[in-house]
Amino acid sequence: MKFSCVNLEHTVFNxxxxxxxxxxxxxxxxxxxxxxxxxGKTTLLKYxxxxxxxxxxxxxINNKDIHTFNNRERAKKNSYLxxxxxxxxDLSVLEIVLLGRAAHQKYFSLWSDVDKKIxxxxxxxxxxxxxxxxxIKSLSGGEFQRVMLARMLAGQTENLLLDEAxxxxxxxxxxxxxxxxxxxxxxxxxxxxxxxxxELAYRYCDNILLLGLKNGKSLFGETKKxxxxxxxxxxxxxxxxxxxxxLSFYSAK
Amino acid sequence: xxxxxHKNYFLTISIFFLFGFLFLLLSLTLGPGEITLNQVxxxxxxxxxxxxxxxxxxxxxxxxxxxxxxxLIGASLGCAGTITQGIFQNPLASPNVxxxxxxxxxxxxxxxxLGIDEMAxxxxxxxxxxxxxxxxVLLYLFTLRSxxxxxxxxxxxxxxxIFSAVITLLLSLQIKDYEVTIKVMQWLxxxxxxxxxxxxxxxxxxxxxxxxxAFFLRRNLDVLHLGEETAASLGISFRYTYFLGVFxxxxxxxxxxxxxxxxxxxxxxxxxxxxxxxxxxxxxxxxFSIVLGAFFLLAVDVISRVTLKFYLxxxxxxxxxxxxxxxxxxxxxxxxxxx
Numbered sequence: 001m002k003f004s005c006v007n008l009e010h011t012v013f014n015x016x017x018x019x020x021x022x023x024x025x026x027x028x029x030x031x032x033x034x035x036x037x038x039x040g041k042t043t044l045l046k047y048x049x050x051x052x053x054x055x056x057x058x059x060x061i062n063n064k065d066i067h068t069f070n071n072r073e074r075a076k077k078n079s080y081l082x083x084x085x086x087x088x089x090d091l092s093v094l095e096i097v098l099l100g101r102a103a104h105q106k107y108f109s110l111w112s113d114v115d116k117k118i119x120x121x122x123x124x125x126x127x128x129x130x131x132x133x134x135x136i137k138s139l140s141g142g143e144f145q146r147v148m149l150a151r152m153l154a155g156q157t158e159n160l161l162l163d164e165a166x167x168x169x170x171x172x173x174x175x176x177x178x179x180x181x182x183x184x185x186x187x188x189x190x191x192x193x194x195x196x197x198x199e200l201a202y203r204y205c206d207n208i209l210l211l212g213l214k215n216g217k218s219l220f221g222e223t224k225k226x227x228x229x230x231x232x233x234x235x236x237x238x239x240x241x242x243x244x245x246x247l248s249f250y251s252a253k
Numbered sequence: 254x255x256x257x258x259h260k261n262y263f264l265t266i267s268i269f270f271l272f273g274f275l276f277l278l279l280s281l282t283l284g285p286g287e288i289t290l291n292q293v294x295x296x297x298x299x300x301x302x303x304x305x306x307x308x309x310x311x312x313x314x315x316x317x318x319x320x321x322x323x324x325l326i327g328a329s330l331g332c333a334g335t336i337t338q339g340i341f342q343n344p345l346a347s348p349n350v351x352x353x354x355x356x357x358x359x360x361x362x363x364x365x366x367l368g369i370d371e372m373a374x375x376x377x378x379x380x381x382x383x384x385x386x387x388x389x390v391l392l393y394l395f396t397l398r399s400x401x402x403x404x405x406x407x408x409x410x411x412x413x414x415i416f417s418a419v420i421t422l423l424l425s426l427q428i429k430d431y432e433v434t435i436k437v438m439q440w441l442x443x444x445x446x447x448x449x450x451x452x453x454x455x456x457x458x459x460x461x462x463x464x465x466x467a468f469f470l471r472r473n474l475d476v477l478h479l480g481e482e483t484a485a486s487l488g489i490s491f492r493y494t495y496f497l498g499v500f501x502x503x504x505x506x507x508x509x510x511x512x513x514x515x516x517x518x519x520x521x522x523x524x525x526x527x528x529x530x531x532x533x534x535x536x537x538x539x540x541f542s543i544v545l546g547a548f549f550l551l552a553v554d555v556i557s558r559v560t561l562k563f564y565l566x567x568x569x570x571x572x573x574x575x576x577x578x579x580x581x582x583x584x585x586x587x588x589x590x591x592x
Contacts, residue, residue, distance in 0.1 A: 051485040075488030082482045088342045089533035091478060102476050103488040110536065151479075155487070 001027070001062055001077070001158050003190060008047055008057035009216070010040050016216035018044065021057070023209060023220040025159075030185045031192045032201040032223070035211030036236050041194045042083060042163055044211065048192060049080035049161045061159075075103035079152040081162045085144075087136055093147050094132040097122055100154030115154075122153040126180060142173035149180070160184070162193040166200070178204040198236075199247050202227050210235055262537055265530075266544060273548045277324070280551060281316045284558045288312065318450045323554040323567075324547035325453065326445075326513050327523075329460050329505040331546020332467050334520030335527070335539055336505075339474035340498045341406060344528070347521035348506045350406060351499060352413030356388030357381035357510040359416045362423050362437050370436075377440070378455055378511035385507025388412060389500065397496050401481065405495060443516040443568025445554050452512045459508040464543060466501035470494060471535040478533065516550070516568045518575025523549055525578070 008021040017040030025031055033041045046052045048059055050066040059066040061077050069077070079100070087096075097119040098111050105111075123129055126146040131139075139147065145165055152160050162181075166174040178200060181191050185206075192209075195201045201208065201223070208226040210219040212235040219226050227247070232240040239250040281293045288308055296312040333348040341350075348354065360380040364370045370377050391412055396404045420441070427433050473494040476484045481491045509516070527542040550567065553574070557565035 046482075049486055051482060071485075071488040071490060073488075075486060078486065080483065080486035082480060085480055085483065087478055088344070089478060089528065091533050095475075095532075095534050096479070099476050099479060099487070102472060105472060 001190075003061055003159055005048060005059045006057055008044065008054050008059070010043050010047075010054070012040075018211055018218045019056075019216040021209075021218045021220075025190055025192060025207070027190055028185050028188060029190060029206040030181055030204060031190075031207040031209060032205035033192065033194045033209045033211065034196075034198060034201055034227075034235075039212030039235075041211055044209075045080070045161050045163050045192065045194055049078050050074050051080060072103045075155065075157070077157055078159045078161060079155045079157045081148050081152060081160075081165055083163045083167075085148060090135045090137050092132065093123065093128070093134050093136060093139070094119055096136055096147055097150045097154050100151035103155060118156070119150070119154050122150040123147075125153055125184075126150045141168050142170075142177070145169065145173075145177060146180075149177075153184075158188065158190055160189055160191045162191065164194050164196065167196055174200060198227070198232070198249070202245075202247050212236070262531065266541060269541075269544050269548070273544065273551070276548060277320055277551065280320050280555045280558075281312055283555055284316065286311055314449065318453055319445055319448045320551060320554065322448050322453055322456075322512065323445055323550045325456065325460055326509040326516065327519060327546040327548070327550025327553075328543045329456075329463065329509040329546070330516060330519035330550070331523035331527070331542040332464055332539060333502040333505040334546075335524040335535070335542040336467055336470065336474070336498045336502050337520070338524050339477060339535060339538075340495055341402060342477060342480075344525060345521075346406070347518075348502050349413065349517065349520065351388070351392065351409040351502060351506075352411075352416055353385045353388050353503050353506040354510045354515045355413045355416035355420070356391075357384035357507060358441060358515060359419050359423075360384030360387070361440055361514075362420050365436050365440070366423055366427055366433060374451065375455070378452070381511035382459075382507045385503050385510065388416075389503040392499060393496070397492075397499060399492075402491075402495065405499070439566070440514045441568075442566035443514040443571075445513055445557075445567055448512065456508040456512055459504045463501045463505035463508070466497065466504070467539050470497055470501065471539050474498070474535045514568065516571055518571045519546055519550060522571075522575040522578050 002024070004022070004024040006022045009019040010017045021044070033044060035041050043052075047054045050059060050069070053067055061069070066074060094116070098115055100122075101111070101115050101118065104115070120129070120132065123131060126149050128143065128146055128150065131143070131147070136144070136147065149165070166177050169177060174197065181193070182204060185191055195205075205223050207221065208223045210226050210231055213219065214234070219231060229240045229242060232238070232247075241248045241250070278290065278293060282288050282290050288311065292308050293312055296309050330348070337346045337348050337351065338344055360383050361370070361377055364376060364380040392405065392408060395408045424434065424437060473484075473489050476487050476489045477491060477494060479487075484491050484494075523546040524538070524542050527538055527545050531537050531541045550571070553567050553570045557567050557570050
């Protein structure tokens with residue numbers, strides 16, 4: 001399956017956040033979207049997920065515009081995790097993961113054993129076996145995000161689009177989460193994630209999409225080629241240093 | 254106990270059904286007039302020695318339709334409440350926040366004041382249904398077409414505020430007409446007196462449609478647990494869900510308000526109790542809140558029927574039971590820092 005976007009553009013109050021943004025996301029790759037606050041990362045991810053329609057530009061799956069698919073077909077190609085998920089009522093972990101299979105269901109059918117089996121396998125894949133009957137509100141932040149990942153996996157989509165999935169996690173759980181993503185990519189998934197932790201993006205992402213350069217310019221390419229001292233300094237307005245493959249940052253002044 | 258119910262859903266719902274049925278039989282023996290369970294069973298089985306006897310007409314023409322109507326209305330209110338709380342993702346929402354019952358009330362009060370309500374038995378229900386439809390159209394024009402959930406909530410509250418102000422205004426203009434005022438007040442308090450099979454016949458179709466609709470929507474409501482954006486990414490259109498949810502609520506609320514007036518709090522408390530007992534998954538929650546609502550209102554009606562000396566409106570009884578439960582829930586949530 002091919003996944004790409006061509007000439008995407010987004011403007012807020014006459015300020016162009018990005019324009020002429022084109023990218024081809026290779027199979028089995030982990031792509032990080034980085035950029036300062038307000039550079040349009042979340043908007044871009046929603047465009048890629050196909051849940052909002054861009055004013056200019058197109059997103060393609062197998063050279064077919066994503067908005068020519070109907071909602072259900074699209075939901076079988078892309079799954080999306082928003083920045084915050086707030087669940088008002090208490091549901092069990094298994095019930096939440098099963099919701100990821102909504103697009104595969106007929107209107108009046110109940111969850112089948114196949115669905116439940118898939119949901120359990122997905123929980124296993126995120127190392128949460130045994131959590132099926134736990135109440136969702138009793139989970140820690142790291143466990144919750146892994147349940148969300150299992151929910152996405154249950155949809156059996158090739159593309160997973162995650163918005164700041166690790167922003168609220170501590171370093172140990174962030175590393176574990178990214179390791180998991182890496183493993184999923186090796187097993188046929190294509191992951192695009194918005195990420196703020198530049199050091200981690202540098203370590204884990206195959207490709208980087210950098211936003212927040214002047215005049216809505218953006219850069220897409222291999223991580224090492226994009227996350228250079230010069231580019232990061234321009235986009236984030238901080239001093240960047242490379243020390244033996246580790247990034248460090250200093251205030252611009 | 255709660256975890257037992259969680260694990261044995263079908264057993265629980267069957268037990269509820271069984272108890273509910275026994276309770277229904279029992280309720281037919283209660284009230285003015287000495288009637289035994291044997292006589293009730295005799296009437297229901299159809300072998301009654303004297304077909305026109307007082308017992309027969311009391312059970313078959315008065316108590317049975319009234320009990321069934323109470324159950325049907327309770328079921329509607331419980332179901333509509335579950336839909337509304339599911340749409341708003343907020344346990345404090347109830348069908349009243351959509352203003353549907355007040356819309357129905359405005360039309361009925363107007364009908365009573367204009368004196369057209371006594372022209373035929375169906376006038377008042379017809380006006381109530383019209384009012385609910387009118388409110389639905391208003392909500393559709395203002396928000397359902399394009400806006401999100403908060404504007405739906407706010408316009409619902411605004412619409413019900415306007416309608417209740419109009420009711421107060423209409424009442425204050427008529428305050429000297431004692432008879433009209435009494436009639437309006439009685440209708441507003443909710444009323445299950447003087448009901449017969451014809452009322453059941455009127456509402457059975459909209460209620461069945463609404464309940465079927467709720468089953469149809471149950472997975473959409475479940476997916477909404479994850480929020481609008483995630484729902485959209487899972488192929489579920491939240492606008493379509495809101496539209497249908499409000500539409501089915503309008504059918505259920507319109508139908509029940511049409512025959513019984515405003516019965517408060519059932520729509521708020523029943524989904525709550527059901528959720529506490531069975532969990533938040535709508536596949537289970539919707540059937541359970543229907544059953545629970547039916548027997549809750551039947552019980553309320555029995556209470557107001559056995560207090561012979563004075564008239565107890567079911568609206569007041571539900572609020573008297575419902576409001577303390579509501580307070581308890583709010584306080585409990587407050588302690589857990591959830592509200």
